[in-house]
Amino acid sequence: MPTTMQNYALTWTDTTGKNRASSVAYDKGSANSRKAELEEGGNTDVKVVPIRPGELPQP
Numbered sequence: 312m313p314t315t316m317q318n319y320a321l322t323w324t325d326t327t328g329k330n331r332a333s334s335v336a337y338d339k340g341s342a343n344s345r346k347a348e349l350e351e352g353g354n355t356d357v358k359v360v361p362i363r364p365g366e367l368p369q370p
Contacts, residue, residue: 317338318336320368321342322358322360326354346358
């Protein structure tokens with residue numbers, strides 16, 4: 312049975328109110344760590360979203 316890897320990206324609103332999206336894919340643990348860093352930096356509405364390989368979210 313093949314192993315399926317799930318990738319994650321992040322979306323958030325920066326401190327100036329602009330919508331942003333990550334330009335890299337993360338594994339679940341790394342995405343959660345990055346989410347915490349973004350929230351500590353004052354960013355809001357930070358979300359970890361599942362993505363398919365080769366796909367990135369729109370801000």
